[in-house]
Amino acid sequence: MFKMLNKKNYFIYIIIFLFPLYLLSEEFVPIPKLTGRVVDLTNTLTSSEIQALSKKLENLEKEKGSQVVVLLIPTTGIETIEEYSIKVAEKWKIGRAGVDDGVILIVAKDDRKLRIEVGYGLEGAIPDVIAKRIIEEIIVPEFKKGNFYAGIDRGIDAIITLIKGEELPLRENKKDSNPSLFLIFGPAVASFILHFFINTFVAILITTLVFFVFGVFSYGFSLELLGLVFIMSILGVTWYRSKGFGSSSSGGRGSFSGGFSGGGGSFGGGGASGSW
Amino acid sequence: MKKKVIQFLFLILGVFGFSNCGYNEIQRKDEAVKAAWAEVLNQYKRRADLIPQLVKVVEGFAIQEREVLIQVTEARSKVGTIQATPELINNPEAFQKFQRAQGELSSALQRLMVVVERYPELKSDKNFRDLQAQIEGTENRIAVARRRYIEAVQDYNVTIRIFPNVITARIFGYTEKPQFQVENPEQLEKPPEIDFKKK
Numbered sequence: 275m276f277k278m279l280n281k282k283n284y285f286i287y288i289i290i291f292l293f294p295l296y297l298l299s300e301e302f303v304p305i306p307k308l309t310g311r312v313v314d315l316t317n318t319l320t321s322s323e324i325q326a327l328s329k330k331l332e333n334l335e336k337e338k339g340s341q342v343v344v345l346l347i348p349t350t351g352i353e354t355i356e357e358y359s360i361k362v363a364e365k366w367k368i369g370r371a372g373v374d375d376g377v378i379l380i381v382a383k384d385d386r387k388l389r390i391e392v393g394y395g396l397e398g399a400i401p402d403v404i405a406k407r408i409i410e411e412i413i414v415p416e417f418k419k420g421n422f423y424a425g426i427d428r429g430i431d432a433i434i435t436l437i438k439g440e441e442l443p444l445r446e447n448k449k450d451s452n453p454s455l456f457l458i459f460g461p462a463v464a465s466f467i468l469h470f471f472i473n474t475f476v477a478i479l480i481t482t483l484v485f486f487v488f489g490v491f492s493y494g495f496s497l498e499l500l501g502l503v504f505i506m507s508i509l510g511v512t513w514y515r516s517k518g519f520g521s522s523s524s525g526g527r528g529s530f531s532g533g534f535s536g537g538g539g540s541f542g543g544g545g546a547s548g549s550w
Numbered sequence: 551m552k553k554k555v556i557q558f559l560f561l562i563l564g565v566f567g568f569s570n571c572g573y574n575e576i577q578r579k580d581e582a583v584k585a586a587w588a589e590v591l592n593q594y595k596r597r598a599d600l601i602p603q604l605v606k607v608v609e610g611f612a613i614q615e616r617e618v619l620i621q622v623t624e625a626r627s628k629v630g631t632i633q634a635t636p637e638l639i640n641n642p643e644a645f646q647k648f649q650r651a652q653g654e655l656s657s658a659l660q661r662l663m664v665v666v667e668r669y670p671e672l673k674s675d676k677n678f679r680d681l682q683a684q685i686e687g688t689e690n691r692i693a694v695a696r697r698r699y700i701e702a703v704q705d706y707n708v709t710i711r712i713f714p715n716v717i718t719a720r721i722f723g724y725t726e727k728p729q730f731q732v733e734n735p736e737q738l739e740k741p742p743e744i745d746f747k748k749k
Contacts, residue, residue: 406686
């Protein structure tokens with residue numbers, strides 16, 4: 275048994291063990307990062323074309339709140355474009371949460387396949403039949419001529435027109451305050467103030483309970499929440515005791531980089547596919 | 551004062567203990583399975599609703615394909631006889647029966663779509679193309695709904711089997727939910743028949 279494990283065999287074992295990894299990397303195409311409203315991994319579109327499309331899609335979001343994105347990839351690997359596209363949709367979460375008004379136009383260039391993936395909330399505005407017609411009557415004729423930008427641009431125009439005709443909940447301005455920051459630093463500050471007036475133990479308990487109840491209302495019951503609130507209210511007291519009134523640092527707020535991200539919309543496999 | 555503090559601590563411990571037995575988790579995941587199942591049923595129903603229209607359109611162009619059309623119609627009516635209720639997931643036997651009937655309908659539909667390729671006029675008919683897009687869309691939604699159901703059931707089944715939860719599940723009578731299998735195993739076993747003569 276041990277004799278078999280000579281140097282030559284090691285090599286074979288290593289290959290055998292690594293082979294499945296190789297297969298994985300070859301056949302399952304990873305979901306690309308959402309770097310903007312137009313993600314082109316095939317270098318088909320020029321940067322000014324990408325900008326023009328992005329601008330158009332940005333204006334749509336400003337006006338209606340709906341998010342539409344375009345993805346161009348070389349291939350979807352062993353998966354069909356439908357299987358791949360729903361995975362992209364589940365990861366990117368295009369569209370507003372609850373309204374689910376996202377659309378993804380995905381083009382697999384070397385497979386010569388494309389798909390319009392429609393979020394739950396837009397299945398009425400863009401039924402499968404209409405999505406299919408946009409693909410076959412607007413996009414595919416251009417793609418056949420090799421005019422990728424024209425096809426995508428006109429397809430996007432059609433989608434935008436449909437979305438604009440749909441009554442969707444008004445776009446609300448994103449609240450800037452982060453409620454979780456309140457739950458993290460609130461207990462510390464509250465217990466810190468309270469413990470000057472009452473017993474330290476009671477101060478911790480009261481702040482824990484009060485903030486826990488607050489948290490349950492907005493996030494639902496969870497042990498992590500209770501733990502967090504409890505620990506933070508203890509910290510509020512002990513931190514002062516160990517350090518005294520020193521520098522009080524303000525909580526760093528996660529800064530928005532101005533980039534684009536999905537709003538939490540969900541998809542159920544609506545839309546249509548085609549090829550050229 | 552101290553006594554009250556201790557009582558308070560016990561209260562918190564009690565809440566801790568209760569949520570640790572997994573009851574809430576089981577509730578949440580049970581509900582997730584139900585929702586996923588409702589979506590599966592919804593999409594299957596949508597497909598069943600489309601079939602009579604499809605059969606009608608195909609008949610207009612390809613009445614010769616009576617055999618396939620009859621198969622589709624029969625499979626469709628068989629699906630209709632099984633009561634597709636949310637409670638189906640609590641009855642593994644009925645669940646299998648339901649699944650088998652849907653599988654038969656899927657393969658009958660597939661055969662129809664293959665046959666249709668031989669009729670260029672039918673393929674360019676506007677009504678047919680619209681129906682085809684709807685059927686394709688529904689099949690895709692079924693696939694998505696089935697996958698989400700499978701994931702939800704997996705999650706739920708593991709939850710009620712791991713340690714403290716298993717006791718809670720027994721006490722409250724939560725049992726494993728049935729899982730989907732390959733839609734039509736018989737079809738996978740036999741190789742596809744290719745008829746070269748017909749071409």
